[in-house]
Amino acid sequence: MAEPGEKLVHVGIDDTDSPLGMCTTYVSSILMLELMKRGCSLADFPYLVRLNPNIPFKTRGNGAVSLHLRCEMGAEEVAGVVERVLEAYSERHAKTDPTAVVVQGDVGELRSVYRRALVELLAPSQVEKALRGARAMVLGGRKGRGVVGAAASIGAYELDVFTYELLLYVPPGSAKPPQAEEGVVELDRLLRPLTFANVDYGASRVLATPRGPDPVLAGIRSANPLVLSSIARRLAESWGASLAVIFKTNQATGAHLSKVKPVGELRPYDSAVVRGLVVAPPAELRGGHVALKVGDSTGTVTCMFYRETGLQRVAKLLREGDRVEVGGGVVPRSRGLTLNAEYVRVLDAPPLSKLENPRCPLCGKRMKSLGKRGGFKCPACGYRDPALGKVEVRVPRFLEPGLYLQRPLAYRHLSPPAEAMGVEPVRAPPLPSLVVWPPPRS
Numbered sequence: 001m002a003e004p005g006e007k008l009v010h011v012g013i014d015d016t017d018s019p020l021g022m023c024t025t026y027v028s029s030i031l032m033l034e035l036m037k038r039g040c041s042l043a044d045f046p047y048l049v050r051l052n053p054n055i056p057f058k059t060r061g062n063g064a065v066s067l068h069l070r071c072e073m074g075a076e077e078v079a080g081v082v083e084r085v086l087e088a089y090s091e092r093h094a095k096t097d098p099t100a101v102v103v104q105g106d107v108g109e110l111r112s113v114y115r116r117a118l119v120e121l122l123a124p125s126q127v128e129k130a131l132r133g134a135r136a137m138v139l140g141g142r143k144g145r146g147v148v149g150a151a152a153s154i155g156a157y158e159l160d161v162f163t164y165e166l167l168l169y170v171p172p173g174s175a176k177p178p179q180a181e182e183g184v185v186e187l188d189r190l191l192r193p194l195t196f197a198n199v200d201y202g203a204s205r206v207l208a209t210p211r212g213p214d215p216v217l218a219g220i221r222s223a224n225p226l227v228l229s230s231i232a233r234r235l236a237e238s239w240g241a242s243l244a245v246i247f248k249t250n251q252a253t254g255a256h257l258s259k260v261k262p263v264g265e266l267r268p269y270d271s272a273v274v275r276g277l278v279v280a281p282p283a284e285l286r287g288g289h290v291a292l293k294v295g296d297s298t299g300t301v302t303c304m305f306y307r308e309t310g311l312q313r314v315a316k317l318l319r320e321g322d323r324v325e326v327g328g329g330v331v332p333r334s335r336g337l338t339l340n341a342e343y344v345r346v347l348d349a350p351p352l353s354k355l356e357n358p359r360c361p362l363c364g365k366r367m368k369s370l371g372k373r374g375g376f377k378c379p380a381c382g383y384r385d386p387a388l389g390k391v392e393v394r395v396p397r398f399l400e401p402g403l404y405l406q407r408p409l410a411y412r413h414l415s416p417p418a419e420a421m422g423v424e425p426v427r428a429p430p431l432p433s434l435v436v437w438p439p440p441r442s
Ligand code: ATP
Pocket: 014, 015, 017, 023, 024, 051, 052, 055, 057, 058, 059, 060, 061, 062, 063, 064, 116, 117, 118, 119, 120, 121, 122, 123, 145, 146, 147, 148, 149, 150
């Protein structure tokens, strides 16, 4: 709640970066410092909000940022500061369209914009009504799409399922010091599962140090903001970062794959979960990928298990009649929609059976059929029995029911990593003393 005279102001930001540089989290951190310098305080951590990972026009991880502040100044004055910071820090690139949304008070219908933007493809026109209802100011967004992410990131307030990420930055355009990569491995060994998704040991890759042209030196993910708060300054100093900020985030929560959708209601670019029966044997494709048809009472869809995910090994073992749940992204293809699997849950894999010739009751050898006349003959001892028939034998499955996740290298930001499953995030009111380092100077 805001104190008397203070207003609760939300700012959502998107599309300030391009494939060539910058990062919306960095621009938003600068904005947060500017607003704190002008007397605003944090009503919550800054939010790093990941949206539908399956939309076709994202640059990288479909992330947007929102700030939630208590300010003496009103939304219009805040909007003035936002405009100046966006102008000074955003990338200038044909694909970049810096957009901010400013809302004072309740975020209203923007909540449902967030929920939909997590799982669907939304047109900017589909968020207009909610923006009007929340009396939102929209800044920038001339090409029109950034408004979806900016509006949805505000609607994420207050996140009820979340984790945290400490982002460490170097000044834009400067080289990234090399010590962070080794430091991440050491940190991971010390703190797992308090921090997670830092390293893919199977692929010998550090995941927490992006190599792109953006100013992010490292991102350390955790369920515990107090752990991040206590290591932020030391890491920044020893790894050569100039700025460290702790974000609250929907990353690693699986929020985009939390509802089962009937197959007949799947739409292009949805993130969706389907539950049904395997209706045809798995087809192995060139490149080692596997296609599997799954159906429910409303239709069937081809689920694709790409080799990169590691899930193709599970898909290969599935058989007609098995009951599965598949979560992933819906992609339109010339032959209809496919669901690209991010995880598969084997719900029921009943034992299989096949018919075999019987064994000889005298010597134990496998018998041979006597043909149309019926019955079987033993090729070893010559025993014949015209009344014998084939016998049903059970085929072992080597497939345990349960949840199968993709390899860490294929994770989406929203995917829950195996090592963090069951780790309950710490709810941390009041905010830890260090959310941003160095602290703002007024
Ligand atoms: P980065 O993660 O580096 O910030 P990005 O992957 O987030 O990059 P953007 O450049 O932000 O990519 O592009 C995503 C665009 O799609 C943004 O304009 C965002 O507002 C918009 N968007 C996000 N979610 C949806 C959605 N569900 N439907 C329609 N548009 C969306």
